[in-house]
Amino acid sequence: MKEIRKTARDLMTGYCRVCPVCNGKACAGEVPGMGGLGTGSAFMANVHALADCTFNMRLVHDITEPDTGTSLLGLELSMPVMAAPIGGVSFNMGGKRSEEEYITAIIDGCRQAGIVGCTGDGVPPFIHEAGFAAIAAAGGHGIPFIKPWEDAELYDKLAKARDTGASVVGMDIDAAGLITLRKMGRPVSPKPVDTLREIIARAGLKFIVKGVMTVEDARLAAEAGADAIVVSNHGGRVLDHTPGTAKVLPGIAKEMKGKIAIIADGGIRSGGDVLKMLALGADAVMLGRPFSIAAMGGLTEGVASYAQTLRTELMQAMVMTGTRAVTQLPANILWNGPRA
Numbered sequence: 001m002k003e004i005r006k007t008a009r010d011l012m013t014g015y016c017r018v019c020p021v022c023n024g025k026a027c028a029g030e031v032p033g034m035g036g037l038g039t040g041s042a043f044m045a046n047v048h049a050l051a052d053c054t055f056n057m058r059l060v061h062d063i064t065e066p067d068t069g070t071s072l073l074g075l076e077l078s079m080p081v082m083a084a085p086i087g088g089v090s091f092n093m094g095g096k097r098s099e100e101e102y103i104t105a106i107i108d109g110c111r112q113a114g115i116v117g118c119t120g121d122g123v124p125p126f127i128h129e130a131g132f133a134a135i136a137a138a139g140g141h142g143i144p145f146i147k148p149w150e151d152a153e154l155y156d157k158l159a160k161a162r163d164t165g166a167s168v169v170g171m172d173i174d175a176a177g178l179i180t181l182r183k184m185g186r187p188v189s190p191k192p193v194d195t196l197r198e199i200i201a202r203a204g205l206k207f208i209v210k211g212v213m214t215v216e217d218a219r220l221a222a223e224a225g226a227d228a229i230v231v232s233n234h235g236g237r238v239l240d241h242t243p244g245t246a247k248v249l250p251g252i253a254k255e256m257k258g259k260i261a262i263i264a265d266g267g268i269r270s271g272g273d274v275l276k277m278l279a280l281g282a283d284a285v286m287l288g289r290p291f292s293i294a295a296m297g298g299l300t301e302g303v304a305s306y307a308q309t310l311r312t313e314l315m316q317a318m319v320m321t322g323t324r325a326v327t328q329l330p331a332n333i334l335w336n337g338p339r340a
């Protein structure tokens, strides 16, 4: 991983410093780029919220080979982890790799590691086109995410997403905050519950609503027929001054666990962080920037070996907290949750 991170740092010069801790401080305000919007506080809040959680250590037990496997939305996963949808290599990462190279590395590296990679959307069109092509080439093994467009573009892209062979599709509803798209004459917007219901029905695939930060929106997503939500603030890129996702997750899980699959992202940087999110109520998690760095630095092999590192860390954290399986978390593996 050291070599991969060094290559990524060289290739992403001016866009991402590949800091020892990826916490949004050095890159505050760098959107486009890899940072968080404005002061960067929402990106930083994600990392702080997870750092605020600490574990109860449990060593009087017989668990040495914990089970990290799970199934989610009909997908079998070697661990409850996915690579979050990220696109725009040219304007976010410096363009030293092509969009195709990057997204193929995400899709194929995740597949090799027994997990699933997601693809992003935006302007220019080669962002989603490269993603769709990579998923199709992998026999449908990937999850395409589409932005909440206001016009025919939404349904066109949903149809094309179906053609990739994917069984699950997502919409990052919080991309309504990306004013850059509106400025480019490509409007995105929030969706009232009836519109969302129609979108989900017409998609004809399992459907994920990404960008849920409140119990109210989680309830409405379920009411509209979504199969899963992603508790996410888009890595702090759509609204400055939102809480860390680990802070809002327990409230959402308390209300929605078992009614809809709950995925969470934002600031997850290690297998221990993965376990924290599960303990706070997630069924699975997504990591964004760390997978981007692995893909830029080491392509498919970089992504697969980063996933392997995460799985090793997750297993270590499970042993140290007396967790036999990610599907059967003991009640109190956290000493404390994030402070409000």
Ligand SMILES: Cc1cc2nc3c(=O)[nH]c(=O)nc-3n(C[C@H](O)[C@H](O)[C@H](O)COP(=O)(O)O)c2cc1C
Pocket (backbone or CB within 6 Å): 033, 034, 035, 046, 084, 085, 086, 087, 088, 092, 119, 120, 121, 122, 145, 171, 172, 210, 232, 233, 234, 235, 236, 237, 265, 266, 267, 268, 286, 287, 288, 289, 290
């Ligand atoms: C450069 C960049 C581009 C992104 N593009 C998309 C996108 O196209 N679609 C989407 O749903 N989310 C997008 N996201 C948000 C990520 O999917 C994810 O929510 C976020 O990165 C998670 O936080 P983390 O990077 O701290 O793990 C993007 C994030 C970054 C940093």
